[in-house]
Amino acid sequence: xxxxxxxxxxxxxxxxxxxxxxxxxxxxxxxxxxxxxxxxxxxxxxxxxxxxxxxxxxxxxxxxxxxxxxxxxxxxxxxxxxxxxxxxxxxxxxxxxxxxxxxxxxxxxxxxxxxxxxxxxxxxxxxxxxxxxxxxxxxxxxxxxxxxxxxxxxxxxxxxxxxxxxxxxxxxxxxxxxxxxxxxxxxxxxxxxxxxxxxxxxxxxxxxxxxxxxxxxxxxxxxxxxxxxxxxxxxxxxxxxxxxxxxxxxxxxxxxxxxxx
Amino acid sequence: xxxxxxxxxxxxxxxxxxxxxxxxxxxxxxxxxxxxxxxxxxxxxxxxxxxxxxxxxxxxxxxxxxxxxxxxxxxxxxxxxxxxxxxxxxxxxxxxxxxxxxxxxxxxxxxxxxxxxxxxxxxxxxxxxxxxxxxxxxxxxxxxxxxxxxxxxxxxxxxxxxxxxxxxxxxxxxxxxxxxxxxxxxxxxxxxxxxxxxxxxxxxxxxxxxxxxxxxxxxxxxxxxxxxxxxxxxxxxxxxxxxxxxxxxxxxxxxxxxxxxxxxxxxxxxxxxxxxxxxxxxxxxxxxxxxxxxxxxxxxxxxxxxxxxxxxxxxxxxxxxxxxxxxxxxxxxxxxxxxxxxxxxxxxxxxxxxxxxxxxxxxxxxxxxxxxxxxxxxxxxxxxxxxxxxxxxxxx
Numbered sequence: 001x002x003x004x005x006x007x008x009x010x011x012x013x014x015x016x017x018x019x020x021x022x023x024x025x026x027x028x029x030x031x032x033x034x035x036x037x038x039x040x041x042x043x044x045x046x047x048x049x050x051x052x053x054x055x056x057x058x059x060x061x062x063x064x065x066x067x068x069x070x071x072x073x074x075x076x077x078x079x080x081x082x083x084x085x086x087x088x089x090x091x092x093x094x095x096x097x098x099x100x101x102x103x104x105x106x107x108x109x110x111x112x113x114x115x116x117x118x119x120x121x122x123x124x125x126x127x128x129x130x131x132x133x134x135x136x137x138x139x140x141x142x143x144x145x146x147x148x149x150x151x152x153x154x155x156x157x158x159x160x161x162x163x164x165x166x167x168x169x170x171x172x173x174x175x176x177x178x179x180x181x182x183x184x185x186x187x188x189x190x191x192x193x194x195x196x197x198x199x200x201x202x203x204x205x206x207x208x209x210x211x212x213x214x215x216x217x218x219x220x221x222x223x224x225x226x227x228x229x230x231x232x233x234x235x236x237x238x239x240x241x242x243x244x245x246x247x248x249x250x251x252x253x254x255x256x257x258x259x260x261x
Numbered sequence: 262x263x264x265x266x267x268x269x270x271x272x273x274x275x276x277x278x279x280x281x282x283x284x285x286x287x288x289x290x291x292x293x294x295x296x297x298x299x300x301x302x303x304x305x306x307x308x309x310x311x312x313x314x315x316x317x318x319x320x321x322x323x324x325x326x327x328x329x330x331x332x333x334x335x336x337x338x339x340x341x342x343x344x345x346x347x348x349x350x351x352x353x354x355x356x357x358x359x360x361x362x363x364x365x366x367x368x369x370x371x372x373x374x375x376x377x378x379x380x381x382x383x384x385x386x387x388x389x390x391x392x393x394x395x396x397x398x399x400x401x402x403x404x405x406x407x408x409x410x411x412x413x414x415x416x417x418x419x420x421x422x423x424x425x426x427x428x429x430x431x432x433x434x435x436x437x438x439x440x441x442x443x444x445x446x447x448x449x450x451x452x453x454x455x456x457x458x459x460x461x462x463x464x465x466x467x468x469x470x471x472x473x474x475x476x477x478x479x480x481x482x483x484x485x486x487x488x489x490x491x492x493x494x495x496x497x498x499x500x501x502x503x504x505x506x507x508x509x510x511x512x513x514x515x516x517x518x519x520x521x522x523x524x525x526x527x528x529x530x531x532x533x534x535x536x537x538x539x540x541x542x543x544x545x546x547x548x549x550x551x552x553x554x555x556x557x558x559x560x561x562x563x564x565x566x567x568x569x570x571x572x573x574x575x576x577x578x579x580x581x582x583x584x585x586x587x588x589x590x591x592x593x594x595x596x597x598x599x600x601x602x603x604x605x606x607x608x609x610x611x612x613x614x615x616x617x618x619x620x621x622x623x624x625x626x627x628x629x630x631x632x633x634x635x636x637x638x639x640x641x642x643x644x645x646x647x648x649x650x651x652x653x654x655x656x657x
Contacts, residue, residue: 011284013469013587013606030284036588063297090297098439121587122468125447130403130435139518140403142432145581156522160582162428163340163533164526166400170519180588181581218263218301222324222444222481225302228282231466231473234613239625239636247637248647251619252655254635260539260596260617261563261652 001054001150003045004105005078006116006129008035009062009069013121034069037117039185040178044147045115046077047183052150055079057108061089061100067201075188075196082108086205091218094123098131100216103209105136113155114175118143126177133175141168145181263317264301266293270313280308282472302474323480324442327459329418330482333359336410336424336434337368337382337390342375346495346536347425349385351488353496355423356386358454358461365389367419371409373399376508383504385496390504395511400521401429407436409511414441419483420459423452426487427535438485444478445485448591450492450614461486469587469610490535491593492614527582534583539565540594542585542612545572546601546622546641553578555645556600562652568592570608586611598648601641604629621645 011030034042045056058073060066061084070081084104092100105114114133119126126142133140145165146158150172159166160179170176188196206216214220240247255261273291285298286305293305293314306314335351337344352368359366367389368382379390393409406429414422414437422437424430426448438445450473451464461484464475478484534540541560547553553573560567568585569578585592587607597615602608604620604627612618613632620633621644630636637644 011468013471013610087297091300093444094435095439095442095444123447124467124469126431127435127438127445127447130432131439134407134436134439140432140436141519142403143428160428161401161524162535164524164582166524167522168519169522171516174519179581180584222438222442222478223446223476224479225300225474226462226477227475228302228304229473229475231470231613234618234632235634237630237633237636239630239638244637244639244643244647245651247639248644248651251635251637251648252651255596255617255619256655258617261655 001048001052001113002111003048003054003056004108004111004114005038005041005045005056005058005073006101006114006132007038007042007058007060007069007073008117008120009033009060009066010035010120010122032065032068034072035117035120035122037119037121037178037180039117040180040182041115041117042073042076042078043183043185044178046186048113048147048150054112057082059084059101059104059108061085061092061097061104064203067203070201071196071199072188074199075192076186077189077192081199081201083201083203084209085203086216088206088213088217091221092216093221093223094125094127094131095222096216096220098128098135099220100206100209100211101128101132102135103211104204105132107204107209112172114138114173116175116177118177118179129175129177136175139170139174141170141174141176144176144178147182264295264299264303264305265315265317266295267313267315268292270311272311272313274310276310277305277308277314280304282468325482327480327482330420332365332367332417332419333362334367334369334414334419334422334483335387336422336430337370338425338427338429339370339372339375339378342372342378344378344381345425345427347427347488347490348382349495350490350493351423351425352382352386354452354488354493355421356496358421358452361454361456362420362459364420367391369393369410369413371398371406373397376506379506383502383506384498384500386502388504390506391509392506393509393511397513398511400524401432402519402521403433403436404518405511405513406433407440408514409509410437411440413509414483421454421461422483422485424487426489430487434485434487441483443481443483443485444476445487446476446478447487449486449488452486452488460484469606470613489591489593527580534566534568534585534592535590537566537592537594539563539596540568540585540592540612540615541565541598541600542568542570542602543573543578543600543641544570544602544608545576546603547573547578548601548642550576550578552642555649559598559645559649559652562649562656563596565594565596570602570605599629599633600645602629603627604631
């Protein structure tokens with residue numbers, strides 16, 4: 001089974017803070033990590049390979065530093081890694097990112113399954129997976145929490161929905177996105193770390209993947225960011241005092257006053 | 262568009278480096294340098310005190326004839342024939358946008374055995390309802406839902422198409438946007454329209470809610486967005502409104518690639534946390550599965566739903582579908598009671614837009630109190646039973 005995993009290097013948003021005086025993000029010392037959802041994608045790909053044989057290739061689009069994320073994936077056990085990097089990719093929105101990823105995947109060759117995390121924690125759009133699937137003209141199934149069966153050109157999996165889950169059958173090749181519930185990602189192995197250390201990541205630019213200049217980067221992006229600003233601060237908070245019953249009483253009175261209870 | 266640095270004016274002060282939300286500015290030879298991470302958001306232009314940074318707005322040519330696109334559309338989601346509450350919120354917001362543009366509001370309604378509900382969408386503000394009612398559309402399917410909407414959009418050329426940022430909306434809208442080669446903005450919390458140009462200003466949180474970004478799709482149409490549940494005001498019902506119901510036939514193109522084998526509803530409580538007005542949430546501070554179960558009783562008294570932090574889910578006290586936060590769901594209830602939750606930013610990202618937050622924690626310095634409306638310092642195992650008792654009295 002040939003599997004492609006889509007990976008994104010993101011700033012650890014848990015560490016990003018806003019400077020309220022200047023309304024800017026404080027990113028000093030904020031580490032770059034593999035998008036947490038992509039860790040589940042990598043793990044699931046490795047488990048499928050262990051069960052069905054084959055090869056796992058991790059792909060990312062990003063600046064040269066993003067090769068670090070690919071090396072981490074290799075340390076976990078991924079066989080091969082491809083970095084799509086070109087200044088011309090800069091400023092890509094989800095459409096233009098998906099376009100480049102689809103072109104990169106086509107160059108890699110035949111595959112049975114593409115796995116991505118449900119969304120990236122920096123952008124939270126959850127759009128690159130389904131848009132890439134559309135551009136590759138393969139079926140897409142979101143929010144997979146369990147792969148029940150893979151047989152020949154068919155896969156059965158559980159898709160987490162707002163009110164429960166669906167059991168979905170899809171033909172392969174397909175692109176799926178996975179949620180946290182699916183597995184527990186492994187730690188890198190010593191062997192994997194050695195392999196990652198000596199690995200030269202395959203790097204392709206826009207020309208290598210035959211990308212249309214008009215469809216990549218900022219130029220190929222239908223959306224534009226026009227303004228960035230900090231969220232409105234929450235209103236005043238009230239720290240209550242007194243006995244537990246008194247505090248609960250105060251809360252109850254206030255909530256009732258606002259018709260919340 | 263592009264950002265350029267004027268090296269003669271740049272003093273190397275590095276103010277722009279810290280101002281950049283995307284870490285896209287580096288210092289090279291003592292001058293600012295824009296790297297490929299730049300999204301041309303313009304934050305550095307405003308931050309520079311020396312006017313050394315320019316944002317050039319090349320008159321990019323529209324990819325399509327923008328004036329050919331008219332009207333506001335909403336995807337009206339339904340579950341087993343019941344119109345989802347987010348659809349009424351979209352109709353409320355869509356009506357406002359359509360009125361500002363003096364345009365029509367249409368709803369696209371997809372499912373099986375749903376036609377008799379189409380009039381409800383008109384009563385809630387739609388002028389036109391396109392109904393695709395077919396047994397093949399009974400279950401949600403990315404391919405067929407996208408096919409219906411894409412075909413209609415190509416035919417009628419709406420200026421704007423909105424969907425709820427639900428599991429369904431966020432799954433199939435990207436496919437439509439990809440096929441139509443247009444912009445899609447996820448999980449918007451604020452929309453506004455430029456009445457003259459029709460540009461939709463779509464505002465959404467990013468970086469785990471640390472910043473807000475306003476996004477436009479200047480040269481492509483339709484402008485597509487998914488909208489966060491419970492943020493917009495639902496449309497009021499007016500039974501005397503009239504409108505057109507237009508039937509759309511669904512044709513399966515090619516072979517069926519995916520199908521739903523079965524659907525299982527598994528929430529232990531009656532309410533989906535994304536839909537709930539009141540949420541009672543617990544974290545590791547509850548200490549045990551038995552204590553966590555108290556939250557269900559409190560939720561029942563209040564008619565709300567139970568949610569949890571990642572920690573509580575990892576302990577196995579409740580299913581992952583109840584997890585709120587960065588790797589779970591984002592919720593926007595009127596009231597959020599956070600019990601035994603420390604307030605890690607990953608959790609706060611999923612609930613900080615609740616109207617009122619009541620936080621209970623024995624540690625007075627717990628970060629959850631920073632986002633709380635009311636803070637109770639105390640042991641959850643005493644506070645929760647006291648709340649159950651008190652709220653039960655009030656609600657009779």
